[in-house]
Amino acid sequence: MDKVMIVTGGSRGIGAATCLLAARRGYAVCVNYRSDREAAEKVVASIREQGGQAVAVAADVASEEQAVALFEAVDRQWGRLDVLVNNAGVLERQMRVADMDAARIGRILATNVVGAFVCAREAVRRMARSRGGRGGAIVNVSSVAARLGAAGEYVDYAASKGALDTLTVGLANEVAGEGIRVNAVRPGFIYTDMHASGGEPGRVDRVKANVPLKRGGQAEEVAAAILWLASDESAYTTGGFIEVAGGR
Numbered sequence: 183m184d185k186v187m188i189v190t191g192g193s194r195g196i197g198a199a200t201c202l203l204a205a206r207r208g209y210a211v212c213v214n215y216r217s218d219r220e221a222a223e224k225v226v227a228s229i230r231e232q233g234g235q236a237v238a239v240a241a242d243v244a245s246e247e248q249a250v251a252l253f254e255a256v257d258r259q260w261g262r263l264d265v266l267v268n269n270a271g272v273l274e275r276q277m278r279v280a281d282m283d284a285a286r287i288g289r290i291l292a293t294n295v296v297g298a299f300v301c302a303r304e305a306v307r308r309m310a311r312s313r314g315g316r317g318g319a320i321v322n323v324s325s326v327a328a329r330l331g332a333a334g335e336y337v338d339y340a341a342s343k344g345a346l347d348t349l350t351v352g353l354a355n356e357v358a359g360e361g362i363r364v365n366a367v368r369p370g371f372i373y374t375d376m377h378a379s380g381g382e383p384g385r386v387d388r389v390k391a392n393v394p395l396k397r398g399g400q401a402e403e404v405a406a407a408i409l410w411l412a413s414d415e416s417a418y419t420t421g422g423f424i425e426v427a428g429g430r
């Protein structure tokens with residue numbers, strides 16, 4: 183049976199590129215999404231047209247109940263799990279910390295941190311050798327914002343990615359003996375819809391001159407790093423980070 187990968191937030195942007203590349207590499211792919219069903223079904227249709235296996239599963243990872251149901255849907259569909267890509271992430275309108283309220287900060291942390299923790303937990307419960315699993319890989323999609331801080335834009339988002347980085351290192355050490363590797367990618371400015379959520383759809387083009395490679399990145403370039411960390415080619419890498427940020 184083919185290896186099975188869950189990609190949270192797999193319907194658009196970096197997640198969608200990851201699903202498409204994973205299917206080309208032979209994974210059966212669970213395309214998770216929160217609300218945009220049409221986008222998720224488009225990714226699934228494209229994978230099936232090329233002879234791959236995919237299923238779209240709606241679940242808001244910020245809800246523990248829905249995140250658990252996501253993994254149970256994959257249990258029913260394929261009965262195995264080899265890779266989790268913790269990709270779902272949100273940010274909100276650019277704003278200074280002085281203007282943020284607790285509700286906003288809570289929404290960012292609920293998806294980007296709590297959601298990633300709960301999904302990682304569900305993956306470990308299925309992959310851990312001591313629990314009858316066959317091992318596996320978890321790839322967290324962090325951001326260079328974790329080390330740069332996103333001042334004046336979204337420090338809450340940057341801090342959530344800092345927490346994700348700590349989860350990556352801590353969990354990697356915790357489950358190394360269980361046959362599970364945990365790594366992260368840190369993208370820089372990537373052309374996706376996410377910047378529109380921050381209120382500036384053209385953000386990548388505004389800031390690209392500050393990137394040493396003088397351009398924004400493509401979702402497919404991040405997907406390639408994720409797929410390497412998911413694969414056996416990175417068998418000796420855990421608790422590690424790949425920056426896909428043009429040198430920023």
Ligand code: NAP
Nearest residue numbers: 191193194195196216217218242243270271325372374376
């Ligand atoms: P995007 O284009 O805005 O897509 C976000 C995806 O996440 C969508 O599929 C969305 O589904 C899903 N999603 C959002 N909240 C969710 C939730 N609570 N539960 C389940 N799915 C959820 O974003 P992107 O730019 O590809 O970003 C993907 C990841 O890369 C994020 O973690 C982001 O922080 C990180 N990243 C991006 C950049 C960049 O420049 N784009 C840079 C660094 C890091 P729906 O459409 O159904 O809501």
